[in-house]
Amino acid sequence: MSTSTAPSSASSDADSLNHDENPIKAVIFDYGEVMWMQSRNVHVYRKIEEDNKLFDNSLIPTLVSKELSSILPKGFQEDLLTGIYTAKDFDRLFLSAYNRKFGSQVESLKFFSATEYDNDAVYEEAVLTACQKLRERGVKTILMLDTYHVDEKRNGRRIPNMEKYFDHVIESCKEGVKKPDPRFYQIALDCVDVQPEEVIYIDDSKINCESAAVLGIRYIQVFNSMDMLEDLQEILGFDLD
Known part of the structure; x- marks a missing residue:
């Protein structure tokens, strides 16, 4: 198997799950490397480079x-993801670093704040389908994002079309806390007014999964979406394709 599940009280062993006494009422999904894979979205970086006349393969x-x-100021990443800084703040620092690294004189650059490229993103279609199937079965779906405010309006990231797949989208920048904070x-x-034992948490990060387990939440650590979905189906007792 290419997924890991929490031991003991956070176990995802389907044989030990009594669906009548302890039904799963919600599934919480991470975003990066679960819904969205960087390796499948290199074209977005390339498009930003092309549109801004940057060097090829220079953003990453x-x-x-x-x-x-x-x-970057000390603790910048934490402060960005908990709403203190915005993507525009990051982009200003990134531009300075970019020009220093490549000896260029780029005058302006939208990178993290470039939401106009969001519709070019490629998602894991099997995972999105599973989210729809879960909702049809009455299981709440939650997207739990470590993300940032795009600009000074501080309205969060607002990834388009996620309402089709998730009952709730929770953004760290709006809440002032990020994973792995319990x-x-x-x-x-x-x-969604549920107890930890009524939830499954899905993430590629071991640290984030272990933090969920501390609260008594079952988890599936993701190494690839196919095995993750097989494990999720086994726990739930119904198909998601």
């Missing part, structure tokens, strides 16, 4: 560069 190297890390998971539980 800048993201992990010493030029960027050296100018308070973020509790917000998700409260929004």
